[in-house]
Amino acid sequence: MAQRTDALVIGAGLAGLVAAVELAEAGRSVRILEQEGDNSVGGQAHWSLGGLFLVDTPEQRRMGIVDSAELAWQDWLGSAGFDRVEDHWPRRTAEAFVEFAAGGMRDWLHGLGMRWFPVVGWAERGGAMADGHGNSVPRFHITWGTGPGVLAPFLRRIKKHVKHGRVVINCRHRVDGLTTTQGRVAGATGAVLAPSNVERGQRSSRDEIDVFEYGAEVVVVASGGIGGDHDKVRAHWPVERLGAPPARMLSGVPHHVDGRMIDIAADDARAAIINADRMWHYTEGVANWSPIWPAHGIRIIPGPSSLWLDATGRRLPAPCLPGFDTLTTLREILATGHDYSWFVLDQSIIEKEFALSGSEQNPDMTSQSWRAVLRSRLSSGAPPPVEAFKAKGADFVVADDVAQLAAGMNRLTGERLIDARELEATITARDRQVVNGFAKDAQITAIHGARRYRGDRLFRVAKPHRLLDPVHGPLIAVRLHILTRKTLGGLHTDIDGRVLDGRGEAIPGLYGVGEAAGFGGGGYHGYNALEGTFLGGCLFSGRRAGRHAAGQL
Numbered sequence: 001m002a003q004r005t006d007a008l009v010i011g012a013g014l015a016g017l018v019a020a021v022e023l024a025e026a027g028r029s030v031r032i033l034e035q036e037g038d039n040s041v042g043g044q045a046h047w048s049l050g051g052l053f054l055v056d057t058p059e060q061r062r063m064g065i066v067d068s069a070e071l072a073w074q075d076w077l078g079s080a081g082f083d084r085v086e087d088h089w090p091r092r093t094a095e096a097f098v099e100f101a102a103g104g105m106r107d108w109l110h111g112l113g114m115r116w117f118p119v120v121g122w123a124e125r126g127g128a129m130a131d132g133h134g135n136s137v138p139r140f141h142i143t144w145g146t147g148p149g150v151l152a153p154f155l156r157r158i159k160k161h162v163k164h165g166r167v168v169i170n171c172r173h174r175v176d177g178l179t180t181t182q183g184r185v186a187g188a189t190g191a192v193l194a195p196s197n198v199e200r201g202q203r204s205s206r207d208e209i210d211v212f213e214y215g216a217e218v219v220v221v222a223s224g225g226i227g228g229d230h231d232k233v234r235a236h237w238p239v240e241r242l243g244a245p246p247a248r249m250l251s252g253v254p255h256h257v258d259g260r261m262i263d264i265a266a267d268d269a270r271a272a273i274i275n276a277d278r279m280w281h282y283t284e285g286v287a288n289w290s291p292i293w294p295a296h297g298i299r300i301i302p303g304p305s306s307l308w309l310d311a312t313g314r315r316l317p318a319p320c321l322p323g324f325d326t327l328t329t330l331r332e333i334l335a336t337g338h339d340y341s342w343f344v345l346d347q348s349i350i351e352k353e354f355a356l357s358g359s360e361q362n363p364d365m366t367s368q369s370w371r372a373v374l375r376s377r378l379s380s381g382a383p384p385p386v387e388a389f390k391a392k393g394a395d396f397v398v399a400d401d402v403a404q405l406a407a408g409m410n411r412l413t414g415e416r417l418i419d420a421r422e423l424e425a426t427i428t429a430r431d432r433q434v435v436n437g438f439a440k441d442a443q444i445t446a447i448h449g450a451r452r453y454r455g456d457r458l459f460r461v462a463k464p465h466r467l468l469d470p471v472h473g474p475l476i477a478v479r480l481h482i483l484t485r486k487t488l489g490g491l492h493t494d495i496d497g498r499v500l501d502g503r504g505e506a507i508p509g510l511y512g513v514g515e516a517a518g519f520g521g522g523g524y525h526g527y528n529a530l531e532g533t534f535l536g537g538c539l540f541s542g543r544r545a546g547r548h549a550a551g552q553l
């Protein structure tokens with residue numbers, strides 16, 4: 001007879017932890033099953049930058065930003081482009097999330113002890129029409145302590161519940177099947193994996209030493225997305241929208257983000273998977289010079305000034321500007337038949353504009369030390385992690401003039417696609433646009449626009465200048481790879497996280513939360529994300545499903 005608890009939660013990432021806290025705080029007993037070791041609890045959120053999409057906050061107001069639920073919803077709809085019958089619940093979930101992000105979300109998190117960096121970031125600006133894709137205003141609130149700072153309040157609560165016996169965490173327990181009784185999901189079976197001594201994020205063994213079966217009244221699938229399995233990413237790749245998948249990709253997520261559990265829920269419990277072809281991969285990936293997981297790539301979060309060139313040296317057209325429109329840029333790059341592109345910039349731009357995504361790439365903010373932040377961000381030179389990439393990263397070329405730069409770029413790729421004279425002409429044409437405080441070039445106009453936001457002028461956008469002005473040198477070229485990250489589709493759920501079958505009926509006893517459920521509903525982003533909405537979706541869907549499930553028990 002399988003041991004029973006009120007709830008089983010599959011996956012100890014942010015979404016699973018939030019759901020487990022809600023269940024435990026409603027007095028229910030919870031068992032969390034996690035395939036990785038106990039040093040991996042927290043999942044991807046540990047590695048994240050901790051950026052949260054919040055609307056009309058004190059942080060925004062202090063920076064002079066006027067935001068509203070209406071503007072945020074307009075932006076969301078323009079980005080999502082919901083156009084499928086099955087978008088009913090994703091859209092309803094998105095609407096409820098935007099209300100939450102503009103309403104009680106900040107107070108809830110603030111009450112749990114979370115705080116945010118005072119300068120609000122302007123991610124994914126879109127750069128086309130008012131009712132099209134992108135954030136009209138800065139909304140990316142970086143949590144003090146980055147990803148670990150987002151996890152901390154939930155880990156504290158879980159620890160308390162573990163101590164009192166209400167929550168049990170079984171690590172190295174990989175779920176391989178769901179059990180059902182008379183149409184109701186009744187538990188999970190799987191393998192106990194051999195103890196692991198690898199560091200957090202490193203690939204762990206899949207050696208099995210035992211099997212298990214646990215029963216429960218409800219099962220919450222919180223197993224994350226598919227970005228760590230490139231074969232799966234390629235199998236679902238939307239060729240008609242983005243073109244053929246790239247030959248080479250880097251991984252922006254650990255290997256355990258394998259998506260297996262989504263298929264298990266479909267096979268064993270008749271769960272419907274929707275929007276599997278919607279995904280969010282970045283175009284600014286560089287190979288990590290000190291990799292943790294296989295094919296480990298880091299995303300550059302760029303300011304707007306780097307010149308963006310395709311593999312042949314041709315400038316990408318607007319709105320394919322750094323930080324503006326991720327998927328349009330991805331399509332543009334893939335249309336060239338190459339799987340990489342280039343940033344061309346200089347020392348002044350790298351110092352002010354390059355940020356790297358990830359908690360470990362931002363040790364100053366992760367450590368929650370103001371002194372470390374001020375030292376790293378305001379002293380001369382780029383922040384130390386960025387300088388380290390410039391010095392040691394395989395994708396960086398540094399040179400004193402254009403001829404050397406072009407030679408370095410060709411040497412790096414082994415292809416002779418960059419013509420030094422054409423490169424010089426492209427840069428010179430751009431440089432002629434910065435002489436005035438106005439320009440016809442869309443990128444230069446965007447830079448002037450960005451600098452009218454105080455946060456960008458202070459921290460993120462270099463003063464417009466000529467790239468060929470030696471005062472701002474040396475010149476730098478960065479080869480950018482496609483980096484897998486987020487799964488925008490997944491298990492089809494209603495707004496309370498109940499997993500639906502192919503007819504749209506709730507499957508008794510089964511919930512889906514976080515990235516496994518497309519961050520809510522089976523894909524509440526639609527086709528495009530506004531950033532900060534991934535952690536936000538885990539918080540929202542985990543909380544909502546945990547509360548609903550607790551109320552059913």
Ligand SMILES: Cc1cc2nc3c(=O)[nH]c(=O)nc-3n(C[C@H](O)[C@H](O)[C@H](O)COP(=O)(O)OP(=O)(O)OC[C@H]3O[C@@H](n4cnc5c(N)ncnc54)[C@H](O)[C@@H]3O)c2cc1C
Nearest residue numbers: 011013014015035043044048051175224514515532534535
């Ligand atoms: C470097 C980086 C930076 C990011 N920055 C941001 C940001 O600033 N803002 C933002 O909004 N988002 C960000 N994200 C995205 C965000 O962190 C993730 O989308 C989110 O944390 C996913 O949480 P989750 O709980 O749904 O899944 P996960 O964190 O993937 O957790 C799922 C867990 O389930 C376990 N599991 C899977 N299958 C099984 C199984 N069969 N049996 C047992 N256990 C299983 C996995 O091992 C894993 O621990 C970032 C992600 C990364 C990697």
